[in-house]
Amino acid sequence: MKYDKEKRTFDCEPTLTDSQVLEFCRNGYLILDAVVPDEINQLSCDYLDGKLPANPIYIPEGLTFEDLESFRTTGEPSGIMLEEWFIEHVLLNPQLAGALRSLLGKNVGLPAIISHHRAECPAGPQGWHHDADCVFGPEVNFVEVFYYPQDTPRELGPTEVIPGSHIRRVRVEAGKEELREVPRTPPHFVVWEPTKVVTDAPAGSIIIHHQSVMHRKGPSTVKGLRRMLKHNYWRTVPPERDWIIEPDFDFQTADYWGHGVAKYIAHMFYWLCGKGDDFRIMGGQAWPWHNRNQIGKSYGYGLTEGYRPNWRNNNVDDYAA
Numbered sequence: 188m189k190y191d192k193e194k195r196t197f198d199c200e201p202t203l204t205d206s207q208v209l210e211f212c213r214n215g216y217l218i219l220d221a222v223v224p225d226e227i228n229q230l231s232c233d234y235l236d237g238k239l240p241a242n243p244i245y246i247p248e249g250l251t252f253e254d255l256e257s258f259r260t261t262g263e264p265s266g267i268m269l270e271e272w273f274i275e276h277v278l279l280n281p282q283l284a285g286a287l288r289s290l291l292g293k294n295v296g297l298p299a300i301i302s303h304h305r306a307e308c309p310a311g312p313q314g315w316h317h318d319a320d321c322v323f324g325p326e327v328n329f330v331e332v333f334y335y336p337q338d339t340p341r342e343l344g345p346t347e348v349i350p351g352s353h354i355r356r357v358r359v360e361a362g363k364e365e366l367r368e369v370p371r372t373p374p375h376f377v378v379w380e381p382t383k384v385v386t387d388a389p390a391g392s393i394i395i396h397h398q399s400v401m402h403r404k405g406p407s408t409v410k411g412l413r414r415m416l417k418h419n420y421w422r423t424v425p426p427e428r429d430w431i432i433e434p435d436f437d438f439q440t441a442d443y444w445g446h447g448v449a450k451y452i453a454h455m456f457y458w459l460c461g462k463g464d465d466f467r468i469m470g471g472q473a474w475p476w477h478n479r480n481q482i483g484k485s486y487g488y489g490l491t492e493g494y495r496p497n498w499r500n501n502n503v504d505d506y507a508a
Contacts, residue, residue: 188279188281188284190274190279191294192244194294195296195297195299196294196295196296196297196423197279197284197294197295197297198288198293198294198295199281199284199285199288200285200288201285201288201289201429201430201431202282202285202286202288202289202430202431203285203286203289203290203430203431204430204431204432204433204436205428205430205431205432205433205436205441206433206436207289208289208290208430208456208459209441209442209443209452209456211290211395211397212452212455212456212459213350213351213442213443213444213452214350214351214384215348215350215351215352215353215354215396215397215399215400216348216350216384216386216394216395216396216397216400217286217394217395217396218386218388218392218393218394218395219282219283219286219392219393219394219395220388220389220392221388221389221390221391221392222280222281222282222283222391222392222393223276223277223280223334223336223390223391223392223393224276224391225390225391227272227273227276227277227336227391228336228337228390228391229336230270230272230273231267231273231277231334231336231414231416232336232337232414234259234264234267234270234273235259235264235267235303235305235336235414237259237260241255241256241259241266241270242270242271243255243266243269243270244269244270244271244274245269246269247269255269261303262302262303262304262305263300263301263302263303264301264303265299265300265301267301267416268297268298268301268418277334277416278297278298280393282393283332283393283395286395287330287395287420288430289430289431290327290330290395290459291327291328291329291330291420291421291422291423292422292423292424292425292426292427292429293423293424293429294423294424295420295421295422295423296420296421296422296423297420297421298418298419298420300418300419301416301417301418302416302417302418303414303415303416303417304404304413304414304415304416304417305412305413305414305415306344306404306407306412306413307412307413308342308343308344308407308408308409308410308411308412308413309406309407309408309409309410310344310406310407311406312344312347312403312404312405312406313403313404313405314403315349315357315359315401315402315403316401316402316403317352317356317357317399317400317401318331318398318399318402321398321399322398322399323353323354323355323356323399323498323499323500324498325451325454325455325457325458325463325466325496325498326458326463327397327422327426327455327458327459328421328422329398329419329420329421329422330395330396330397330398330419330420331395331396331397331398331417331418331419332393332394332395332396332417332418332419332420333346333386333393333394333396333415333416333417334392334393334415334416334417334418335388335389335390335391335392335393335414335415336390336391336414336415336416337390337413337414338389338390339386339387339388339389339390339392339413339415340387341385341387341405342407342408342409343407343409343411343413344404344405344406344407344413345385345386345387345388345404345405345413346386346394346402346403346404346405346415347383347384347385347386347402347403347404347405348383348384348386348396348400348401348402349382349383349384349400349401349402350382350384350400351444351448352399352400352401353396353397353398353399353400353401354399354448354451354452354455354498355451355498355500356500357401359401385405398419425461426458426459426460426461426463427460427461428459428460428461438488439474439484439485439488439489440477440484441453441456441475442477443456443475443476443477445476445478446476449475449476449477450468450475450476450496451496451498452475453466453468453474453475454466454495454496465491466495467490467491467492467493467494467495468487468490468493468494468495468496469486469487469490469493469494470493470494472485472486473485473486473487474486474487474488475488
């Protein structure tokens with residue numbers, strides 16, 4: 188691990204494979220279960236509850252120790268990111284860092300602000316939403332992270348996400364909030380439809396997700412306090428395919444899912460490989476769409492002329508020239 192305290196960046200070896208990066212492109216999230224040690228989870232809870240004295244490694248320019256202390260009781264207790272134990276075990280957590288390095292490239296930018304989503308339970312569900320200022324496009328210039336410093340079973344209302352909803356805006360109609368539930372890893376070859384995944388997880392778990400994915404705080408049914416910290420990591424270098432390359436990974440036959448979404452998922456994966464500008468498709472049943480019942484490879488792979496997905500949704504046929 189190389190941590191630059193001055194630039195607030197880190198670098199390390201990537202840990203995701205081609206297939207895992209593509210999984211992130213398909214689902215819009217990855218879950219790391221119980222990767223933060225129990226003692227750090229307890230320190231995090233104590234800090235957020237005001238039981239642990241602050242000991243920042245430095246005071247940022249323009250701020251005072253009193254400012255950092257005043258942050259604690261707000262929705263953005265960013266002073267916790269200046270605690271040495273939090274930097275080492277949460278911000279630079281080895282499992283998290285390897286995944287972030289795979290998605291964001293070298294010299295990942297550390298968060299500048301952290302949000303504390305604190306809720307008294309029981310409570311009803313939050314409304315489904317895309318986060319403010321979300322961006323729909325093939326670019327992955329930053330990702331968002333949820334950190335659970337405590338056990339967060341379904342009864343405490345963990346975050347629920349809609350897989351695939353990071354590629355374009357989704358609307359959940361009133362009265363239809365209860366979507367079909369699927370396992371954490373959706374089945375292969377599915378045509379996208381509204382589904383939800385509940386990210387219930389033990390203490391120390393971290394969810395990496397595309398900032399645009401639709402999500403909500405789920406309903407809680409037991410009495411207690413639910414804590415969750417949210418922060419963003421940032422790309423500082425152009426994208427390239429420098430994660431763990433699988434020798435047998437085939438771009439032509441990889442699973443980009445089905446109609447309506449395969450073109451977006453493939454475009455995002457190609458962008459992460461540094462080939463976003465070269466991405467072209469012909470449409471219809473051509474690559475990157477495919478079906479498990481077909482008897483040959485899809486046509487249209489490797490085009491130099493053709494179309495790109497219409498991420499901005501301003502063409503009636505859903506393609507951009």
